[in-house]
Each structure stands twice: as structure tokens, then as C-alpha cells.
Amino acid sequence: MNDAKARHAPQEQFPVAGNCLQIGGMSLNRLAQRVGKTPFYAYDRDLLTARVQHVRACVPDEIHVHYSVKANPMPAVVQHLAGMVDGLDVASAGELKIALDTPIDPDHVSFAGPAKTESELSQAVAAGIVLSLESERQLECVARIGEALGITPKVMLRINPDFELKSSGMKMGGGAKQFGVDVERAPALLESIGRLGMDFRGLHIFSGSQCLNADAIMEAQSRTFELALRLADFAPQDIRMLNIGGGFGIPYFPGERPLDLRPIGAHLEHWMPHLKSDLPQARVIIELGRYLVGEAGIYVTRVIERKESRGQVFLITDGGMHHHLAASGNLGQVIRKNYPVAVGNKMAETKREVVTVTGPLCTPLDLIADKMELARAEPGDLIVVFQSGAYGLTASPTGFLSHPRPGEVLV
Structure with missing residues (x-):
């Protein structure tokens, strides 16, 4: 995405022709006909490409960009991104x-997660990917699996640092956490990795996500590099991979x-010069997902x-929190705020009103937009929720009330 588009409101990334939103060069009405049903998710491949290009243009050439599959594991999306990024990070056997x-070399696939099962660890060792170890149990289990399979496991150590990413929407490091190994316990585990003869690749240090404060991200990066340099003294081999996470956020709400x-x-x-000098192999x-x-x-x-x-207008739709939990406000919002929403087939409509958009579920939590000004809508009109490319379908309780699963399409 170029800098001009980055300054626009979220919905302005998608053009409008006449009265209808366009995505992937197609009108929303036509796309709905093509999908054949609502609700559905649609992802724009040109916007995906532009965002990767934007990251590449802004960070040093030496930086490797990995995609965190958990953000959106739709196979077509992952395949598209695999042609542009340097690696993938997964969090389950399914991912x-x-x-x-994908065409990504298994050596550039990493696997993080606090509760990897023995089956998942076995599959990862056999596939030759890099495991981010997050506990003594995982270390012992991987060593046992590697010996049984006759394969030397490729491993990193995920660190729970003694700092957090300030201003982040989700803090993944600092304090007591289920993620990674507390930094004070890291030297002992690094020694064990060496003693067990594993193929040690490096460190994974991730302190938070969904941050819109560049200063906070830079501070966390500096502290991450400083921590990595300290831990390098305990490493059984040269650090060849240093995953510093990402934390880059996107705007969802007004302001x-x-x-x-x-x-x-x-x-x-x-x-970069400091790291090349002190960690020349790194x-x-x-690692970016949502961004x-x-x-x-x-x-x-x-x-x-x-x-x-009683004087309030409700638009009741065929989709809701069972498909898009985050937009309903039930995926971590303390105070519910509306995602950017529009009537997608009435983008130029001048007649507007304040409405509440709900889904079909038997719970008052099933809100898509609460008391929001939209174009006047009637049955058959299409409600669009923007900023929905990450943590949408697979982060939602799709089994609730047994409604059909929505469609997904990459255009």
C-alpha cells in the first residue's frame, strides 16, 4: 500500500463505482452473485501484494519478512503470500x-505455541521445520522424538522477555505469561539444547501485537536486540535466526x-551494523500477520x-458474531467499539439514518454495528465490515447455533 492510501479511512482502500463498493476489480453485487451466498469473506490479492511491497520498501533489505499464518490461514491467501515473503510461522498441525x-522451504517455516502436543511436535520434527521451544517439557519431548526418528530437531528458544510492548492491544511478553520461557530460565535451557545435540537456530522474542505507536515498537525492538546479545553468550551455537516478532497494528476505530x-x-x-558485528550469522x-x-x-x-x-431501527442480517467475533466486540474489547461498516451496495446514498446492525443469533451480544449512521438499508442490501482480513472466520465460534459456515474468496 502506498503512503497516500495509508492515510485514508479503512474503507477508502476499496474503490467505489456508481453506488457499489468494488473489490478485486469487481462490484460487490457481482461478487455476491459469484460466491452464491451470504455471508462471506472476500480478500483482495492486490492489497495483499501492496502491503508486502510497502513493508519491503520501509525496512532494511537484510530483514526477512515472515507471515504469521494464524492471522488468516485460508489456503489461497497463504499461497499468495508465500510467493512474496521469506517464511511462514504456524501455530498448529493444521496450519x-x-x-x-506452499513453495516455502520447510527450513523457513517455524512453529510457535504454548501447548504443542506430542503428535504436533513429531510432525514438525519429521517435516524438518524449526520449532520454537516454549518449555522444558517441549524440549524433553522433542529430544525424545528426534532420537526415535533418527532426525536432529531444528529448534529455536522462545523467550518471555522481562519487558512488554507498550501501547499494544495484546501483550505477549513481560510478567507471568504462558508464552515462551522466562528470560531468567533461558541460560539453563540453552545449555540443555547444546548438551542434547540439537540443531540450534536461534531466538524468538515476541513482546506484543496490534500496536500503532512507532516509538513503542522501536523501544521494544531495541530491548529485544539487547536481550538477544546478552543471551548469545549462553547459546550452544551461533545464533542464525533472530525472530523479533512484529507488533505492527492497523487502525480499527475512529481516532x-x-x-x-x-x-x-x-x-x-x-x-543492522551492530547486529552484523556481534551476531554475524543471524x-x-x-513476523507479521494482521498487518x-x-x-x-x-x-x-x-x-x-x-x-x-421503540424508536430504534434494527437491521437483522444473516451473519454475525459466530462468523466475526472480533467485530462484535467479543474478542478482547473492554469497551465495545464499532468496526468500520457500510452498506456496500449503497456507498453513494445520501439518505442516512442511525441503525443497529445485528446478526441472527439468540443473544444480545450479536452486534455488527451499534447505533451507527449508515445509508438507509432495506432487506436484500449488503452490509460490509471492513478491516476483516485478520482474525475473522477462524477466530470465531462458527458452531454456535449451527448456522452454515460462510464462504471465503480471494479476488
């Missing part, structure tokens, strides 16, 4: 299978501004009924 179906990558790129450029990795895919996707649901209750 591992998707990653192994939030897009993250400016330019100072972050300059900050990384400043660190491949520095930024690459979040703004490239929309969720589309159809108005089934228009209803008034």
Missing part, C-alpha cells in the same frame, strides 16, 4: 499442513491513525429484515 503445501513504518525502518537500519526476522492481511479483507452479510423497536 503446518497449509504451510507445507486511530495508521502506523508509520518509516521511522521503524530507519531504526532497524541503525541496528537472520533477523520480523499484512487485516486491511485487505471484508466481511459481507445480507439484511434479512428491517425492524423498529
Whole structure:
């Protein structure tokens, strides 16, 4: 995405022709006909490509960009991104299978997660990917599996640092956490990795996600590099991989501004000579999920009924929190805020009203938009939720009330 588009409101990434939103060069009405049903998710491949290019343009050439599959594991999306990124990170055996179906070399696939089962660890060792170890149990289990299979496991050590990513929407490091190994316990585990003869690749240090504050990201990066340099003294082999996570956020709500990558790129450029000097074998990795895919996707649901209750207008749709838990506010919001929403087939409509958009579920939590000004909509109109390319379908309780699963399409 170019800098001009980055300054626009989220929905302005998608053009409008006449009265209808366009995605992937196709009108929303035509796309809905092509999919054949609502609700559905649609992802724009041109926006995915532009976002990867934007990251590449802003960070030093030496930085490797990995995609975190958990953000959106749709196989077509992962396949598309696999042609542009340097590696993939997975968090389950299911995601591992998707990653192994891409052209990415298994040596550039990593597997993180706090509760990897013995079966998952066995599959990862056999596939030759790099495991981010997060506990003594995982270390012992991987050693046993490697011996049984006659394969030397490729491993990194995931560290729970003694700092967090300030201003982040989700803090993944600092304090007591289920993720990674507390930094004070890391030297002992690094010694064990060496004693067990594993193929040690490096360190995975991830402190938080969904941050729109460039200064906070740069501070966390500096502390990450400093920690890696300290731990290198205990490493059984040269550090060849240093995954510093990402943390890059996207704007969802009014008042939030897009993250400016330019100072972050300059900050990384400043660190490169130091890292080349002290960790000459290290491949520095930024791992991005939401930032690459979040703004490239929309969720589309159809108005089934228009209803008034004591002066309030409700648009009741065929989709809701069972498909898009985050938009309903039930995926971590303390105070519910509306995602950017529009009537996608009435983008130029001047007649507007304040409405509440709900889904079909038997719970008042099933909100898509609460008391939001939209174009006047009638049954059959298409409600669009923007910023829906990440943590949408697979982060939602699709089995609730046994409604059909929505469609997904990459256009």
C-alpha cells in the first residue's frame, strides 16, 4: 500500500463505482452473485501484494519478512503470500499442513505455541521445520522424538522477555505469561539444547501485537536486540535466526491513525551494523500477520429484515458474531467499539439514518454495528465490515447455533 492510501479511512482502500463498493476489480453485487451466498469473506490479492511491497520498501533489505499464518490461514491467501515473503510461522498441525503445501522451504517455516502436543511436535520434527521451544517439557519431548526418528530437531528458544510492548492491544511478553520461557530460565535451557545435540537456530522474542505507536515498537525492538546479545553468550551455537516478532497494528476505530513504518525502518537500519558485528550469522526476522492481511479483507452479510423497536431501527442480517467475533466486540474489547461498516451496495446514498446492525443469533451480544449512521438499508442490501482480513472466520465460534459456515474468496 502506498503512503497516500495509508492515510485514508479503512474503507477508502476499496474503490467505489456508481453506488457499489468494488473489490478485486469487481462490484460487490457481482461478487455476491459469484460466491452464491451470504455471508462471506472476500480478500483482495492486490492489497495483499501492496502491503508486502510497502513493508519491503520501509525496512532494511537484510530483514526477512515472515507471515504469521494464524492471522488468516485460508489456503489461497497463504499461497499468495508465500510467493512474496521469506517464511511462514504456524501455530498448529493444521496450519503446518497449509504451510507445507506452499513453495516455502520447510527450513523457513517455524512453529510457535504454548501447548504443542506430542503428535504436533513429531510432525514438525519429521517435516524438518524449526520449532520454537516454549518449555522444558517441549524440549524433553522433542529430544525424545528426534532420537526415535533418527532426525536432529531444528529448534529455536522462545523467550518471555522481562519487558512488554507498550501501547499494544495484546501483550505477549513481560510478567507471568504462558508464552515462551522466562528470560531468567533461558541460560539453563540453552545449555540443555547444546548438551542434547540439537540443531540450534536461534531466538524468538515476541513482546506484543496490534500496536500503532512507532516509538513503542522501536523501544521494544531495541530491548529485544539487547536481550538477544546478552543471551548469545549462553547459546550452544551461533545464533542464525533472530525472530523479533512484529507488533505492527492497523487502525480499527475512529481516532486511530495508521502506523508509520518509516521511522521503524530507519531504526532497524541503525541496528543492522551492530547486529552484523556481534551476531554475524543471524537472520533477523520480523513476523507479521494482521498487518499484512487485516486491511485487505471484508466481511459481507445480507439484511434479512428491517425492524423498529421503540424508536430504534434494527437491521437483522444473516451473519454475525459466530462468523466475526472480533467485530462484535467479543474478542478482547473492554469497551465495545464499532468496526468500520457500510452498506456496500449503497456507498453513494445520501439518505442516512442511525441503525443497529445485528446478526441472527439468540443473544444480545450479536452486534455488527451499534447505533451507527449508515445509508438507509432495506432487506436484500449488503452490509460490509471492513478491516476483516485478520482474525475473522477462524477466530470465531462458527458452531454456535449451527448456522452454515460462510464462504471465503480471494479476488
